[in-house]
Amino acid sequence: MSFSRRDLLGQAAVATAAVAAFPALAGDTKSLQPATTTTAPATTAAAPVATGGPFALMALPYTDVDLAPVISQNTVGFHYGKHHLGYVNKLNELVTGKDWEKKSLLDCMKGTYGTDNVGIYNNSAQTWNHDFYWQSMKKAGGGACPAGKLADAIKAAFGDQAGFATEFSKAATGQFGSGWAWLVAKDGKLSVAKTSNADNPVVLNLGTPLLVVDVWEHAYYLDYQNKRADYVTAFLDKLVNWDFAIKNFG
Numbered sequence: 001m002s003f004s005r006r007d008l009l010g011q012a013a014v015a016t017a018a019v020a021a022f023p024a025l026a027g028d029t030k031s032l033q034p035a036t037t038t039t040a041p042a043t044t045a046a047a048p049v050a051t052g053g054p055f056a057l058m059a060l061p062y063t064d065v066d067l068a069p070v071i072s073q074n075t076v077g078f079h080y081g082k083h084h085l086g087y088v089n090k091l092n093e094l095v096t097g098k099d100w101e102k103k104s105l106l107d108c109m110k111g112t113y114g115t116d117n118v119g120i121y122n123n124s125a126q127t128w129n130h131d132f133y134w135q136s137m138k139k140a141g142g143g144a145c146p147a148g149k150l151a152d153a154i155k156a157a158f159g160d161q162a163g164f165a166t167e168f169s170k171a172a173t174g175q176f177g178s179g180w181a182w183l184v185a186k187d188g189k190l191s192v193a194k195t196s197n198a199d200n201p202v203v204l205n206l207g208t209p210l211l212v213v214d215v216w217e218h219a220y221y222l223d224y225q226n227k228r229a230d231y232v233t234a235f236l237d238k239l240v241n242w243d244f245a246i247k248n249f250g
């Protein structure tokens with residue numbers, strides 16, 4: 001996860017990663033055809049880049065069509081290229097000239113939680129949450145967690161994989177208004193949590209985040225309109241990146 005330019009190898013690394021996420025930049029349009037059709041035009045999307053400041057927009061770990069048809073290229077374009085980018089740009093604007101510009105994204109988020117620095121908190125937390133969200137998904141993901149330590153913990157906490165899916169969906173659909181649903185681990189035990197607006201388990205001390213689904217309307221409304229439950233079900237069935245969750249569980 002890239003938190004700030006200081007954490008990256010520099011702009012060259014950002015540019016390389018951006019090309020990986022948006023191969024159109026490298027002239028590769030064939031791989032950007034949506035999986036469900038051969039008639040849709042190749043994307044012309046260029047990888048968005050944050051404006052000046054210490055924080056960079058994380059490069060997506062896949063192309064902007066790899067989550068389709070569950071999450072369309074259009075939704076990724078707006079969600080990543082407008083909303084996520086907007087949080088990063090606003091954060092850069094707010095920290096410029098302040099001590100916060102020398103701190104990591106995580107330190108900005110934790111250091112401003114519950115303080116008067118509401119703008120820096122909201123935009124740093126939303127940047128962090130979205131970094132985590134994009135990594136919580138992968139092309140052709142979803143389904144049951146592979147056998148192993150995390151699968152055993154899911155069985156211990158929720159009975160079975162279906163029990164986890166039920167609890168996670170309940171949190172995601174039960175979150176009133178904008179927010180997030182998380183799988184978290186605390187002292188080796190798993191639970192599901194929901195958080196409002198920019199809040200997350202790190203600042204609320206709910207445990208170590210393993211997975212997240214974004215339930216702000218901008219995450220699903222273009223594809224699912226008001227059917228948040230359908231979006232969450234599709235996320236669980238077809239997109240969850242269990243490798244990421246397993247790595248976070250340790």
Ligand SMILES: [Fe+2]
Binds near residue numbers: 079083
């Ligand atoms: Fe979002």
